[in-house]
Amino acid sequence: MQKEKSLETTELRLAKMLKALGNPVRFEIMEMLANRQTCMTYEIVQSTPLAQSTVSQHLKVLREAGLVRGEVEGPATCYCLDPDGVRWLKDQIEGWLPDCCSGSPDA
Amino acid sequence: MQKEKSLETTELRLAKMLKALGNPVRFEIMEMLANRQTCMTYEIVQSTPLAQSTVSQHLKVLREAGLVRGEVEGPATCYCLDPDGVRWLKDQIEGWLPDCCSGSPDA
DNA sequence: TCCTTATATCGTAATTTTACGATATAACAA
DNA sequence: TTGTTATATCGTAAAATTACGATATAAGGA
Numbered sequence: 001m002q003k004e005k006s007l008e009t010t011e012l013r014l015a016k017m018l019k020a021l022g023n024p025v026r027f028e029i030m031e032m033l034a035n036r037q038t039c040m041t042y043e044i045v046q047s048t049p050l051a052q053s054t055v056s057q058h059l060k061v062l063r064e065a066g067l068v069r070g071e072v073e074g075p076a077t078c079y080c081l082d083p084d085g086v087r088w089l090k091d092q093i094e095g096w097l098p099d100c101c102s103g104s105p106d107a
Numbered sequence: 108m109q110k111e112k113s114l115e116t117t118e119l120r121l122a123k124m125l126k127a128l129g130n131p132v133r134f135e136i137m138e139m140l141a142n143r144q145t146c147m148t149y150e151i152v153q154s155t156p157l158a159q160s161t162v163s164q165h166l167k168v169l170r171e172a173g174l175v176r177g178e179v180e181g182p183a184t185c186y187c188l189d190p191d192g193v194r195w196l197k198d199q200i201e202g203w204l205p206d207c208c209s210g211s212p213d214a
Numbered sequence: 215t216c217c218t219t220a221t222a223t224c225g226t227a228a229t230t231t232t233a234c235g236a237t238a239t240a241a242c243a244a
Numbered sequence: 245t246t247g248t249t250a251t252a253t254c255g256t257a258a259a260a261t262t263a264c265g266a267t268a269t270a271a272g273g274a
Contacts, residue, residue: 015134018128019126040250040251052250052251075241075251090201093201096141097141097193130262147220159222164262181219
């Protein structure tokens with residue numbers, strides 16, 4: 001019944017995630033979180049040549065895309081991948097474009 | 108401003124694809140090509156409110172990301188998804204972030 | 215040949231993104 | 245309270261993206 005609206009929302013959410021991942025700095029943050037499971041913000045800042053405010057801005061984009069979660073721990077924040085968001089993204093990409101490109105690699 | 112150089116080649120290619128897909132116009136072009144198998148450029152132009160030159164620019168981005176192919180047919184060009192590129196993207200996303208968020212939503 | 219059609223590229227505004235320093239906030243210690 | 249630490253947000257330049265109209269190119273047809 002409510003399929004149309006949710007489809008629209010699905011595409012919006014997917015586009016937002018893809019756009020967030022399309023930036024190389026944010027992409028590297030995602031890989032760092034995948035490797036380390038969790039990171040404090042200052043660790044992420046130290047791993048880049050960027051200003052703290054810039055990294056914080058990128059983290060906000062990733063948060064709003066549903067790709068990472070930040071948990072406040074005292075004065076600091078501990079970030080990790082958002083398992084639900086990442087799995088949802090992988091499922092979407094997997095089921096995307098079903099009419100093509102699903103067979104074996106032809107030369 | 109940005110440090111794309113530090114990314115590995117595979118990651119660069121993946122980032123380029125994700126960036127290309129992060130634009131809603133290009134995302135819709137991809138979906139149109141998935142639905143119709145092939146499209147002439149003018150059909151894609153007609154499906155949007157944008158100028159022909161703008162659509163041509165978006166197609167160039169998709170081409171350079173390896174997501175679509177354009178084949179010249181007389182004075183026109185016939186576009187289709189690039190099966191190799193799309194499958195590569197799906198495989199990359201599938202194998203990405205292997206330490207988390209993989210498999211079915213188990214308890 | 216010239217003319218039409220379809221597309222790509224050029225030049226350039228308008229918009230968006232990115233990055234920075236400065237400042238605000240929030241938790242905790244002395 | 246004051247001071248420190250860690251992070252977020254604000255204000256604003258610089259850079260990149262997006263979009264347009266104009267023009268170039270390339271294939272056929274008259």
